[in-house]
Amino acid sequence: MNGRVEIFTDGACRGNPGPGGWAALLKHNDVEKLVSGAERQTTNNRMELIAAIEGLAQLKKPSKVSLTTDSQYLRLGIMQWLPNWRRNDWKTSAKKPVKNRDLWERLDELATLHDIDWHWVKGHSGHAENERVDEEANRAIDAMQST
Numbered sequence: 001m002n003g004r005v006e007i008f009t010d011g012a013c014r015g016n017p018g019p020g021g022w023a024a025l026l027k028h029n030d031v032e033k034l035v036s037g038a039e040r041q042t043t044n045n046r047m048e049l050i051a052a053i054e055g056l057a058q059l060k061k062p063s064k065v066s067l068t069t070d071s072q073y074l075r076l077g078i079m080q081w082l083p084n085w086r087r088n089d090w091k092t093s094a095k096k097p098v099k100n101r102d103l104w105e106r107l108d109e110l111a112t113l114h115d116i117d118w119h120w121v122k123g124h125s126g127h128a129e130n131e132r133v134d135e136e137a138n139r140a141i142d143a144m145q146s147t
Helices: 044-057 072-087 101-111 128-145
Strands: 002-013 018-028 031-042 063-069 115-120
Touching (some): 018 044, 018 128, 044 101, 044 128, 072 101
Parallel strands (some): 063 115
Antiparallel strands (some): 002 018, 018 031
């Protein structure tokens, strides 16, 4: 296992669906890396998932990770719902297909490579790193829309 890495993620969407952005801030020792991106037509939940996927995709070795998100959809999905979805052939408890299955499968694949502690923080509550990734996700939307 590589050393402990902190990852802070957020997704943003203007309209739902609508233009969306995502950002992930990685911290390891004294090194920080901020990654972000945007899509023209998406949903907030997809952006939250992509932020976590892209954050984890930056790791080159198996790592001990503390991942902080303001999305209960992401946190509960990976910690509680995903095992049942897999067991039930990607159907919800209501027997409907799981939304964003492609992203859940990719996140699951990446998550198995690392030892991850999933944390939730209330959005827009003054948490410094959460505010930073929120701002960066919105900047990514602005940058995409200006091109």
